[in-house]
Amino acid sequence: MNWFPIFYREILLFQRRLLRLGYVVSALFAPLLYLLAFGLGLGKRVAIPGTSYLDYLLPGLIAMSSMTNAYTWVANGLTVGRLHFRTFQVYVQAPVTATDIVMGELLAGVARGLFASLILLGLGLLLGSRLQLNLMFVLALILNCALFAALGVIVGMRSRSHEDTATFTNFLILPMAFFCGTFFPVNEMPWIVQVIINCLPLTHANHLLRFPAWTLANLDSLIVLSAYALGCIVLGIVIIRRYSE
Amino acid sequence: MIITQDLSKHYREVVALDGLYLEIHPGEIFGLLGPNGAGKTTTIKILTTLARPTRGRAFLQDYDVVRQPLPVKKLIGVCPQEINLDKELSAYENLWIYGRLYRVPGLHQRIKELLEFGDLRDRASHLVKNFSGGMQRRLLILRALLSRPQVLFLDEPTVGLDPQVRRQLWSLIQQLKQEGITIVLTTHYIEEAEMLCDRVGILNRGRLIALDTPAAIVARLGGYVVEATENGKREYHLVKDKAEAYSCAQTENCEVIIRQVNLEDVFIQLTGERLSR
Incomplete structure (x- = not known):
């Protein structure tokens, strides 16, 4: 395995961008806005049985933020690196395997997703939210980041332009962010919508981050997330292995 | 290799x-x-x-x-x-x-x-x-x-x-x-x-x-080129040696350049196009 240089390159680039105000604002502004607007504004009017709205919202925002950060940076990085800067071609011409490339990109995506989650977590705790932080929580968070980073690899490799990546984001990532139980419980939706929502991975990530216990129901969600992650990783490897200009 | x-x-x-x-x-x-x-x-x-x-x-x-x-x-x-x-x-x-x-x-x-x-x-x-x-x-x-x-x-x-x-x-x-x-x-x-x-x-x-x-490659084509330019239109004549180039130049009634053949001339000869099209 020789994934480390790919991972390290991404982390170095991430570190450079992190120092720019623009990056911090674009990566963290949206979840922060949701936290303040929904948590402090709408939250006072919404009743969630057994918990406060802030405690309900924060795990959802962490799931959403880890998803978008892990996915967006990998998808955009690969699209731009492959089509515009042609830095991706360096990997293809180097003696590394498709698995190395996917693992390097995926782990960098996980690191970015976790970084964004940690900031939200810190902010939520400052606002008085009580989260159940345990091994299941961490496992679910890492799985969620890995799954969407792997999805980012697929989208980044298949996009024929930057617009393609944006289209995919608008049609899959954005609806998931709103419908998978981030802001409100899914059990109040029509049953057919609930069936669809339950097939989407973010629903399971939300569920696991809210109720991170080792129960049979949670095991189902863990299996669903793992299956999605594994499927995306394998597909990403196949796409890169078949890459030809 | x-x-x-x-x-x-x-x-x-x-x-x-x-x-x-x-x-x-x-x-x-x-x-x-x-x-x-x-x-x-x-x-x-x-x-x-x-x-x-x-x-x-x-x-x-x-x-x-x-x-x-x-x-x-x-x-x-x-x-x-x-x-x-x-x-x-x-x-x-x-x-x-x-x-x-x-x-x-x-x-x-x-x-x-x-x-x-x-x-x-x-x-x-x-x-x-x-x-x-x-x-x-x-x-x-x-x-x-x-x-x-x-x-x-x-x-x-x-x-x-x-x-x-x-x-x-x-x-x-x-x-x-x-x-x-x-x-x-x-x-x-x-x-x-x-x-x-x-x-x-x-x-x-x-x-x-x-x-x-x-x-x-160049040798196959000849030694020299006589490049004649008239009213912006350029004509090339490939000749074997300098003597032939001079006699060819004398027949032209316009601005003439005599130079050695290069790969570009070969390319033009083979394809009818310039390299930097």
């Missing part, structure tokens, strides 16, 4: 490369010459495992580039046409990451050696985005040399550079030949091919139309 057999690449209806048979010998500088769209970059892409051929096969030291890509990748260094360095990273970081991809032993020392060789030692920690075009191009070549490749592919290595920097890079390429590296370069600069290459293959619309040493 490198053998291609009936190598072809089609992009839907467009034929980028059409039945290329080629043999490149160890230690030589081989030039692929041709205008934009001739198939030079496509050939390089196939030989460096970036593109799969539609038909035909290519071998690098007995390794099939399609079926055995990993051993092929270990033997080659690639300097692409576009500067695909990470411009947000320093020269050292760029080289370090590339060196780790190739698992270069004694990487730190090797980077130091190369930065010294490329006269970039003082710039090691500077961000690449602050480098001039010539320095970026030099760093790109140094990066390709990190893994001590046996074959170096240079795709239009001096495109867009001013003449002084171009000459510096030519000298660098000649030094590499002294070290025994086989070099395959593509260019559409005549003087570059004539100056650097032991042999050239001229490509046009995906087909190889001439293959030999630059001198031998």
Whole structure:
């Protein structure tokens, strides 16, 4: 395995961008806005049985933020690196395997997703939210980041332009962010919508981050997330292995 | 060292490369010459495992580039046409990451050696985005040399550079030949091919139309060209020697230039087009 240089390159680039105000604002502004607007504004009017709205919202925002950060940076990085800067071609011409490339990109995506989650977590705790932080929580968070980073690899490799990546984001990532139980419980939706929502991975990530216990129901969600992650990783490897200009 | 057999690449209806048979010998500088769209970059892409051929096969030291890509990748260094360095990273970081991809032993020392060789030692920690075009191009070549490749592919290595920097890079390429590296370069600069290459293959619309040493290719055509320009229209006459050139010039009733035949004349003769179309 020789994934480390790919991972390290991404982390170095991430570190450079992190120092720019623009990056911090674009990566963290949206979840922060949701936290303040929904948590402090709408939250006072919404009743969630057994918990406060802030405690309900924060795990959802962490799931959403880890998803978008892990996915967006990998998808955009690969699209731009492959089509515009042609830095991706360096990997293809180097003696590394498709698995190395996917693992390097995926782990960098996980690191970015976790970084964004940690900031939200810190902010939520400052606002008085009580989260159940345990091994299941961490496992679910890492799985969620890995799954969407792997999805980012697929989208980044298949996009024929930057617009393609944006289209995919608008049609899959954005609806998931709103419908998978981030802001409100899914059990109040029509049953057919609930069936669809339950097939989407973010629903399971939300569920696991809210109720991170080792129960049979949670095991189902863990299996669903793992299956999605594994499927995306394998597909990403196949796409890169078949890459030809 | 490198053998291609009936190598072809089609992009839907467009034929980028059409039945290329080629043999490149160890230690030589081989030039692929041709205008934009001739198939030079496509050939390089196939030989460096970036593109799969539609038909035909290519071998690098007995390794099939399609079926055995990993051993092929270990033997080659690639300097692409576009500067695909990470411009947000320093020269050292760029080289370090590339060196780790190739698992270069004694990487730190090797980077130091190369930065010294490329006269970039003082710039090691500077961000690449602050480098001039010539320095970026030099760093790109140094990066390709990190893994001590046996074959170096240079795709239009001096495109867009001013003449002084171009000459510096030519000298660098000649030094590499002294070290025994086989070099395959593509260019559409005549003087570059004539100056650097032991042999050239001229490509046009995906087909190889001439293959030999630059001198031998030129010699086939004749010794001199009489270039007559009248009302903006240029005419070429190929003649064997200077005496014939002078007598030919006397028959023209306009501005006349007599010069030695070059590869561009060969190209025009073979295809009816200029190299830099």
